[in-house]
Amino acid sequence: MSQYPADVRIVEVGPRDGLQNEKALVATADKIALVDRLSDTGLRTVEATSFVSPKWVPQLADAAEVYSGIARRPGVAYPVLVPNEQGYARARAVGVEEIAVFTAASEAFNRRNVNASIDESLQRFAPVLERAAGDGVRVRGYVSTVLGCPYQGEVAVADVVRVARRLHAMGCYEVSLGDTIGVGTPARARTMLRAVAGEVPMSALAVHFHDTYGQALANVLACLEEGVAVVDAAVAGTGGCPYARGASGNVATEDLVYMLHGMGVGTGVDLAALAAAGRWLASLLGRETGSRVGRATAAAADGDGAAAG
Amino acid sequence: MSQYPADVRIVEVGPRDGLQNEKALVATADKIALVDRLSDTGLRTVEATSFVSPKWVPQLADAAEVYSGIARRPGVAYPVLVPNEQGYARARAVGVEEIAVFTAASEAFNRRNVNASIDESLQRFAPVLERAAGDGVRVRGYVSTVLGCPYQGEVAVADVVRVARRLHAMGCYEVSLGDTIGVGTPARARTMLRAVAGEVPMSALAVHFHDTYGQALANVLACLEEGVAVVDAAVAGTGGCPYARGASGNVATEDLVYMLHGMGVGTGVDLAALAAAGRWLASLLGRETGSRVGRATAAAADGDGAAAG
Numbered sequence: 001m002s003q004y005p006a007d008v009r010i011v012e013v014g015p016r017d018g019l020q021n022e023k024a025l026v027a028t029a030d031k032i033a034l035v036d037r038l039s040d041t042g043l044r045t046v047e048a049t050s051f052v053s054p055k056w057v058p059q060l061a062d063a064a065e066v067y068s069g070i071a072r073r074p075g076v077a078y079p080v081l082v083p084n085e086q087g088y089a090r091a092r093a094v095g096v097e098e099i100a101v102f103t104a105a106s107e108a109f110n111r112r113n114v115n116a117s118i119d120e121s122l123q124r125f126a127p128v129l130e131r132a133a134g135d136g137v138r139v140r141g142y143v144s145t146v147l148g149c150p151y152q153g154e155v156a157v158a159d160v161v162r163v164a165r166r167l168h169a170m171g172c173y174e175v176s177l178g179d180t181i182g183v184g185t186p187a188r189a190r191t192m193l194r195a196v197a198g199e200v201p202m203s204a205l206a207v208h209f210h211d212t213y214g215q216a217l218a219n220v221l222a223c224l225e226e227g228v229a230v231v232d233a234a235v236a237g238t239g240g241c242p243y244a245r246g247a248s249g250n251v252a253t254e255d256l257v258y259m260l261h262g263m264g265v266g267t268g269v270d271l272a273a274l275a276a277a278g279r280w281l282a283s284l285l286g287r288e289t290g291s292r293v294g295r296a297t298a299a300a301a302d303g304d305g306a307a308a309g
Numbered sequence: 310m311s312q313y314p315a316d317v318r319i320v321e322v323g324p325r326d327g328l329q330n331e332k333a334l335v336a337t338a339d340k341i342a343l344v345d346r347l348s349d350t351g352l353r354t355v356e357a358t359s360f361v362s363p364k365w366v367p368q369l370a371d372a373a374e375v376y377s378g379i380a381r382r383p384g385v386a387y388p389v390l391v392p393n394e395q396g397y398a399r400a401r402a403v404g405v406e407e408i409a410v411f412t413a414a415s416e417a418f419n420r421r422n423v424n425a426s427i428d429e430s431l432q433r434f435a436p437v438l439e440r441a442a443g444d445g446v447r448v449r450g451y452v453s454t455v456l457g458c459p460y461q462g463e464v465a466v467a468d469v470v471r472v473a474r475r476l477h478a479m480g481c482y483e484v485s486l487g488d489t490i491g492v493g494t495p496a497r498a499r500t501m502l503r504a505v506a507g508e509v510p511m512s513a514l515a516v517h518f519h520d521t522y523g524q525a526l527a528n529v530l531a532c533l534e535e536g537v538a539v540v541d542a543a544v545a546g547t548g549g550c551p552y553a554r555g556a557s558g559n560v561a562t563e564d565l566v567y568m569l570h571g572m573g574v575g576t577g578v579d580l581a582a583l584a585a586a587g588r589w590l591a592s593l594l595g596r597e598t599g600s601r602v603g604r605a606t607a608a609a610a611d612g613d614g615a616a617a618g
Contacts, residue, residue, distance in 0.1 A: 185571025214601030262494025
């Protein structure tokens with residue numbers, strides 16, 4: 001029998017990675033309510049917003065207002081995405097205590113995404129990481145396109161290892177390995193994670209899967225078997241993927257929690273409260289929830305459930 | 310690294326388990342076209358229809374016409390569901406060469422589903438299995454509710470083992486273990502399969518998952534790691550679940566094939582042809598495909614794909 005971790009920390013990325021890729025505009029007050037509802041479920045990390053330029057991500061132009069408005073619960077971390085020193089300054093001006101920086105494992109993707117080589121991106125982050133260290137701000141790092149790239153196709157595992165090692169060496173306490181376009185399958189996810197864990201401690205790694213091809217939860221399972229104990233997810237499966245329109249988003253937090261709890265793995269999350277938050281968000285977005293658990297428990301909540309057939 | 314089988318045989322159950330639980334009525338000619346399209350993709354087993362009483366399953370009242378109409382490809386098996394001797398006679402009258410019988414692991418479910426105890430169901434099948442053996446007809450057995458029951462809740466692993474062993478002993482060449490209501494998670498699926506494989510050879514076992522809570526593909530992965538090499542699936546994720554309305558159906562064959570091929574596991578299936586068949590079926594049913602691969606590749610087929618973002 002494979003061993004699974006006793007406890008998994010979920011990094012809820014719905015308010016950032018989810019909303020930045022949704023077409024529907026969400027009011028600032030609703031974004032604040034979303035973060036508060038999520039942190040009330042027992043989640044220990046809720047990525048609150050992004051201080052990327054509003055020109056790039058207009059959906060999150062109200063990052064400062066959102067961050068200022070949330071009710072920060074003790075024991076919950078609220079990282080925000082930061083692209084450069086300007087973003088860092090904006091975030092710090094409203095009291096941000098944890099940030100996330102990002103680069104790709106694919107040169108082609110990084111050039112298209114931020115108009116810089118991977119090395120240039122890392123150089124751009126160096127002063128941010130220095131300032132963060134001086135300010136006592138924790139930094140999470142994202143590596144995107146770890147299992148494939150919409151522009152160059154294959155991404156070498158060695159490239160993922162190199163970028164993850166650099167981010168960790170620069171001071172990121174955790175590096176999240178993201179299959180941005182959702183093309184990966186469990187055996188490749190496992191191979192990639194194992195290779196990175198040869199250079200960066202597994203305790204400093206997280207995995208981040210998109211469900212574009214329905215593989216996200218199976219990929220998470222394979223990675224749990226390799227020993228990872230931090231998993232990114234987005235409530236209601238929000239996110240879509242700007243590189244494959246019509247495709248589905250991040251792995252749904254509800255479905256992940258259902259799996260973990262069913263396997264006896266603790267998360268600290270109240271699944272019923274989480275599913276309710278997901279349904280509320282889906283109604284705000286004017287679409288069906290991307291979480292199967294959200295749908296199944298909605299049917300039950302309508303009195304239309306298990307014994308109906 | 311976990312070992313996966315080199316090759317998996319997929320039992321396509323869309324034309325039966327899928328359509329019997331879909332609300333939309335499908336014309337007989339379309340059912341025939343569906344089976345033919347599926348067997349053209351390289352699938353080696355396509356469950357064609359059900360000879361259960363039309364009173365119980367009106368959607369498949371045209372079972373004899375469907376079976377008579379399909380173009381039987383050499384090397385492809387076309388099992389049909391048979392509930393009793395009357396069904397067996399109807400099936401044989403149109404030349405059926407393989408059947409499937411079914412019972413539950415849950416007493417409460419079996420009583421509600423067929424108004425008989427599990428032992429009574431098995432006794433009812435005994436003469437069918439005897440006739441099949443005499444006629445050279447192969448028999449597959451289904452055990453439902455192996456990871457939970459909508460009426461009694463928990464289902465003991467020992468009950469699953471007992472029923473699977475009985476079906477195998479009675480002559481079923483293969484026993485499919487079904488999580489009818491989709492509540493199972495990978496660790497429990499693995500434990501259940503391992504227990505059954507202690508009494509029935511793994512080579513005579515298949516797994517059958519519904520995606521009600523989004524767990525189906527992760528459950529398949531866990532079971533592949535245990536050594537199972539036959540997996541049931543339904544094109545376009547058809548099926549729903551009559552015991553949890555609004556819930557999603559069988560694991561989508563497209564998503565399963567994508568995972569297996571991505572892991573280097575052979576299936577013999579042409580994924581592009583399969584995804585096209587799934588989209589065609591979804592359009593017949595007047596709903597979106599339940600396959601994420603179907604959706605993602607539809608976007609690509611519309612010229613709206615990977616490089617669009």
